[in-house]
Amino acid sequence: METPVETITTRAQRVVASKRLTKKFWARARVITSVTALALIALTAALKVELGTFSSLALGPIQFACPLGVAQVIAASQQFIPAFALAGLIGLLSIILLGRVFCGWLCPGRWMFNRGPWQEKMPFKHRGWIQGALAGGVVGLAAVCHTPVFCIVCPAGIVCRGAIAAGAGGSLLPTLGWLGGIISFEWLSRRSWCRDLCPLGGAISLVSRLNPFLKFKANPEKCRPCKACENVCPEGMNIGRAVDTSVCMKCFACQAVCPRDAVEFQPVAFKITTAKSSH
């Protein structure tokens, strides 16, 4: 006896299948962007062109630097380095312009971690406070240890170091070791690194409160309370109910899965101010 081949016939099934494809498309696009950026870093290391890494990036005369790195270095060395501080400010500015795009689209931690079945589904309640404390804590730790401690273990940093080692002919073992350490930390604490633990993500979400661009918003006319977006959002956010979307890392997952196409992408969302004044 042959089992009947399952075919997609009804309209609902077709919609579900296409949604799944869109979700996959965005997920792949994110991983590919991040891997391309790392490959570019390795390539510049092999060709000896100045580009930099996620910690410090030089695009021609403009220098970007990771704001958390700048804060740690200044706290650790107790010296104010004007050029570096300016680079950090430009980094902050890019966060205000782009929000947590770095987390979603560039940081390799996004697709390397957060994938165990052991993780709790939901973030902590006062996560804003917790993340702020984490970001402040690593700066304090840097000052205490006189070393930018988080820069040593930062997943973005260690993977960039791996990329440089791959390009310039060094050893990949330290990178693998640190990554293993972070994954075990994640496993022991049963938390998702990017959502609950990463001090860098915490610092970026604090700043991205000010970000008025690239926002996702539920259209109240189409949205009916359901949990489709909450289930896919890596941050556990329900876009229909969310009041504070600063942790959004622009991954397009909610838009891809919404069964009513209620999630709207607003490249420029200056409505924030009106919302505040009406509030």
Add this chain to the structure above:
Amino acid sequence: MSAKSIALTRRDFLKLTGGFAAFGFAIFAFRPQPTFPSILPPGAILPADLFRAQCQRCGKCVAICPHHALAQDATGTPYIDGLSGWCDLCLDCVRVCPTGALRAVDPKQFKLGLAEIDRDQCLAWRGNGCRLCYEKCEMLQKAIELDADVRVYVKSETCNGCGACVNVCPQADRVTKHKSTGRAVALKVLDNGNTG
């Protein structure tokens, strides 16, 4: 934020705080202490502990180094050991360093370290007539001398610690006191600072 998020219990809080503190402390306590102090990139004229505080571990200096002389250790701190390449003091790393951990120096005067020959390992000292490092150094610093028995000596006044001799040394015994290189010559940190 979604209405559904789980409360942070005291246990969770302790676990998280403890985990992070332990993590941070472990990094600090177990940060690799090289068996011999490693040579920092040229321009690391700051005292070593200040260099460690100011270096962001971004790796730009390693990426730009045209001779592959620089590498990053397990904590990301750049160092030179002469194994993968030697430093010709082009100071490209100083140019790209964003943090001011590396500062402009005079390449004619600057000393990275000092080459030290392990006479038990060195083929010239064992009477095999090897003089690769001498020939290499003749083209660069002229800091290696031969005596009548074709044994090699390092002149500490002229040697600038570029690592070219380590790079060409054919000796690869693992049994040597300079464990990190396995060669008969290794770079030694100068007494007046620049230590890792």
